[in-house]
Amino acid sequence: MIELLAPALLAGLAVAVVAGPMGAFVVWRRMAFFGDTMANSALLGAALALALQVNLYLAVSAACLTVAVVLVGLQRQRQIADDTLLGIVAHITLALGVIALSLQDSVQVDLFAYLFGDLLAVGWSDVLALWAGAVLILALLVWQWRPLLSITVNEDLARVEGVAVTRTRLLLMLLLALLITGAIRTVGVLLITSLLVMPAAGGRRLAHTPEQMALFASLIGLAAVTLGLTLSWYANTPVGPSIVVTAALLFGLTLLRRPAS
Amino acid sequence: MTDALVTVDHAALTLGGQAVLEDVSLTLAPGRITTLIGPNGAGKSTLARLVLGLARPDRGRVVRRPGLTLGYMPQHLRVDESLPLTVDRFLWLAAPGRTGARRDALQRTGVAHLRRRAVRQLSGGEMQRVLLARALLRRPDLLVLDEPAQGVDVAGQDALYGLLGQVRDETGCGILLISHDLHLVMARTDEVVCLHHHVCCSGTPEAVSRDPAYQRLFGTHGMANLALYTHQHDHDHDLSGDVHGGQSHGGPHHRGHHHD
Numbered sequence: 001m002i003e004l005l006a007p008a009l010l011a012g013l014a015v016a017v018v019a020g021p022m023g024a025f026v027v028w029r030r031m032a033f034f035g036d037t038m039a040n041s042a043l044l045g046a047a048l049a050l051a052l053q054v055n056l057y058l059a060v061s062a063a064c065l066t067v068a069v070v071l072v073g074l075q076r077q078r079q080i081a082d083d084t085l086l087g088i089v090a091h092i093t094l095a096l097g098v099i100a101l102s103l104q105d106s107v108q109v110d111l112f113a114y115l116f117g118d119l120l121a122v123g124w125s126d127v128l129a130l131w132a133g134a135v136l137i138l139a140l141l142v143w144q145w146r147p148l149l150s151i152t153v154n155e156d157l158a159r160v161e162g163v164a165v166t167r168t169r170l171l172l173m174l175l176l177a178l179l180i181t182g183a184i185r186t187v188g189v190l191l192i193t194s195l196l197v198m199p200a201a202g203g204r205r206l207a208h209t210p211e212q213m214a215l216f217a218s219l220i221g222l223a224a225v226t227l228g229l230t231l232s233w234y235a236n237t238p239v240g241p242s243i244v245v246t247a248a249l250l251f252g253l254t255l256l257r258r259p260a261s
Numbered sequence: 262m263t264d265a266l267v268t269v270d271h272a273a274l275t276l277g278g279q280a281v282l283e284d285v286s287l288t289l290a291p292g293r294i295t296t297l298i299g300p301n302g303a304g305k306s307t308l309a310r311l312v313l314g315l316a317r318p319d320r321g322r323v324v325r326r327p328g329l330t331l332g333y334m335p336q337h338l339r340v341d342e343s344l345p346l347t348v349d350r351f352l353w354l355a356a357p358g359r360t361g362a363r364r365d366a367l368q369r370t371g372v373a374h375l376r377r378r379a380v381r382q383l384s385g386g387e388m389q390r391v392l393l394a395r396a397l398l399r400r401p402d403l404l405v406l407d408e409p410a411q412g413v414d415v416a417g418q419d420a421l422y423g424l425l426g427q428v429r430d431e432t433g434c435g436i437l438l439i440s441h442d443l444h445l446v447m448a449r450t451d452e453v454v455c456l457h458h459h460v461c462c463s464g465t466p467e468a469v470s471r472d473p474a475y476q477r478l479f480g481t482h483g484m485a486n487l488a489l490y491t492h493q494h495d496h497d498h499d500l501s502g503d504v505h506g507g508q509s510h511g512g513p514h515h516r517g518h519h520h521d
Contacts, residue, residue, distance in 0.1 A: 028344045150354045153340060160313050160333040161355055161399065207345045208379075 005229060007127050008119040012225035012243065014130035015179070015186050016195065018137045020218025022179050023200035024210065025172060028152050032197050033083060034071065037090040038173075039180045039189040041067035043097025046114055046184060050104045057129065057181050064177035067093060072173070117188030117240035119229065130182050137175050144171055149210055187240045195221060198247040202254040220250050265290055266329060266403045266435045267312050272321035274307060281307045283459045284321070289403060294429055294436040296446050296466075299456035300478065305439045306336065308456060309405050312437060332401030332434075334392045336408045346380045348372075348391055356398045366394040370424065386413045393421075397428065403435045404428070410440070422449040 026035050045063025049056045071089060075082055101109045113121065122130075141148070147168045150158040159165045183192035203216030227250075228243030235242075269287040273280070281304040289295055289312065297305045310316040311323050313333055340346055352363040367373045370390040375383065383391060389409060396404055406425075410418040426449055429436055440446045447453065447466040454463040455475050462472040469475050 028341055030341070030343075146354060146357060152344065153346065153351065153354060154335070154338055156310075156313075156315055156335060157333060157338070157355075157395075159315060160331050201343075204343055204345065209345055209347060209350055213345055 004120075005233065007122050007124055008239070009226065009229055010127045011122045011130050011186050012119055012229060012239075013222055014127070014134040015182050015192075016199070016221030016225045017218050018134045018179050018182070019192075019195045019221050020199055020203070020216075021141050021214035022137070022176060023196035023198075023217050023221075024203065024214045025148065025152065026176070026193075026196045027200040027204065028210075029172075031176075032193060033086045033090070034068075035176060035180070035196055036193045037071065037086045037093070038064045038068050038176060039183065039192050040090045040097065041093040042180050042184050042189045043114055044093050044100060045097075045181075047097055047100030047104065050109065051100070056184070057133075060181040060184050061177050064180050065174060068173040068177060069170075072169070113188070114184055115188050115190045116238060117183070117186050117191060119186050119239040119243075122185055126185055130186070133178055133182050137178055140171065140175060144168065148172060187243060191240045191244050194244045195224070195247060198244075198251045199224065202251040205254040205257055220247065220254075224250055264326070265324075266326050268324045269308070269311060269318075270322050270324065272308075272311055272318035272323060274304075274311065274316065274318050276307070280458060282311070282318070285456070285460055286321075287312070287454060287460070289435045289437055291402065291435050292429060292433045293451045294425065294438060294449065295452045295454060296438045296440060296450040297454050297456055298440055298446070298479075299461075301441060303457045305441075305456055306407055309407055309437065309439055312403075313405055326402070329403060330399055330401045332396030332399055332404040334389070334396045334404075334406040334409055336411065336439075338388065338392060340380045342381065347376070348378050348380055348383070349376045351380050351391065352395050352398055355395045362398065363394075366398040367391070369397060370394045371420070385411065386417055389413055389421075393424075400432065401434055403437065405437045405439075407439045408441070409438065410446075422446065425449065 026032055041063050042060045044067075045060035046056060048054075048063060049059035052059070067089065071086070074080075074085055074089075080088075098111065101111055101114070110118070112118075147158065147163045148171070150161070150163050151165050151168050155165050158168075179196075180189065180192055183189060183195070187195055199217040199220035200213065202220045203213040206216045207213035224243055224247035228246035229239060231237060231246060232239045232242040265288045267287075267289045269285060272282055272285050274282040285304075285308060287295075287308070297308060299305050307316065311318055313331055314323070314325065317323075340351075348367070349360070349363055352366065356362060364373060364376060367376055367390075370393045372387060372390045372394065375387060375391065380388075380391070389411065393406070393409065396406075404425075409421060409425075413421060425436055425438070428434065438446060438450065447470070450466055452463065453466050453469040455461040455469055455472070455478060457478060461474040461478060462469055464472075
């Protein structure tokens with residue numbers, strides 16, 4: 001059992017540990033819908049990777065990042081409200097992704113795996129890639145923590161105090177794109193937002209500082225992956241959704257506690 | 262005025278089809294408190310944003326002295342409910358150095374007891390003082406304060422302006438104050454710039470208060486109060502001595518023009 005589950009568990013943990021702090025930023029900056037939209041565009045990236053015979057991770061990151069940058073550009077206009085715009089782009093990219101994947105007649109594509117993840121299918125090379133990505137993201141987060149937090153609290157003050165606001169915001173997008181790339185083989189593009197939002201929301205109930213919140217979010221995510229995988233093993237339920245349900249239960253538990261300041 | 266901190270040179274800015282600033286020039290010098298007054302929507306905050314580099318003029322230019330350190334106290338700052346943030350952590354964002362420096366800055370603005378409090382739980386007046394502490398923490402060459410007296414009672418306002426004068430005297434920094442409430446501010450300032458999309462008049466508080474352009478913009482109601490505080494202003498100077506050049510106090514020196 002352990003030989004079978006080990007890669008799945010390690011892959012899931014790699015995603016969860018990063019989803020903690022990244023989820024905190026998603027919650028603080030109210031980017032949940034934005035993250036969702038980026039995740040949907042990952043499917044388009046996957047289709048592109050198949051059609052052009054390029055590396056899956058590379059194509060997915062590129063697609064997510066492109067959509068993110070285009071979105072930030074489009075949000076400058078004032079004709080369409082931000083959430084309307086996201087609703088439009090999210091579903092255009094999702095639909096185009098599904099169509100593009102269905103056109104790949106030469107390859108058998110498991111759409112379900114991309115959408116809801118297939119943690120049990122990951123191999124050791126995936127685990128290695130995911131942990132490399134996780135370490136990279138965490139290192140960048142630690143290195144740029146103060147500017148990232150500063151622009152989250154107030155962009156004007158950050159700019160006056162010498163923070164390169166645009167560059168920092170782009171970095172956050174890049175990190176989110178990388179994380180979503182990691183999600184496509186593990187929890188799936190439709191479920192990654194929940195793994196971002198729920199642990200962070202739970203962490204908020206327990207934390208007094210931003211760093212505590214990020215840490216608690218990571219811990220909740222790690223627990224959700226471990227327990228979710230166990231649940232899936234014994235109850236024979238799909239892995240991704242099992243993890244999400246576990247995360248929801250853990251979040252529910254934090255609601256029992258009186259919120260921290 | 263060769264060592265000006267920031268020079269705004271014939272700047273114009275249109276936002277959303279509306280001319281917010283038209284041909285505005287302004288010079289901010291070290292050790293001088295400049296107060297920007299004008300009715301709501303006159304473009305005061307926008308001019309401050311130009312000075313701070315948060316906005317760019319469509320025409321004209323803004324020149325900042327190289328290596329200038331800015332301190333900014335915005336009109337409002339709301340921290341999202343989802344972000345747990347103590348006052349100490351909030352100050353850390355501006356200056357990650359020693360805890361002692363942050364404690365001193367809070368002491369300075371009279372809110373040392375709030376250091377471990379959540380930013381979200383602060384009252385309006387407390388938030389203003391914390392924001393000022395954050396601005397002071399960076400030892401700015403130029404301090405820009407947008408309506409600093411909001412949510413502060415009269416005694417608190419007096420203390421706040423007293424503190425600004427003190428900071429100026431000690432550090433020699435320049436200060437740009439924005440206000441639409443003239444009474445207390447007038448007594449504490451070296452130069453007043455009366456803005457209504459363009460500079461209506463500028464000069465010493467005494468000179469501006471006599472300017473017809475100013476009187477048309479604010480009516481004579483403010484005048485009676487002003488007299489009272491001008492007296493206080495003189496008194497302050499008797500106590501502290503003439504510490505800051507005084508060229509802007511040397512009589513009814515002022516520039517202005519008439520509206521048609």
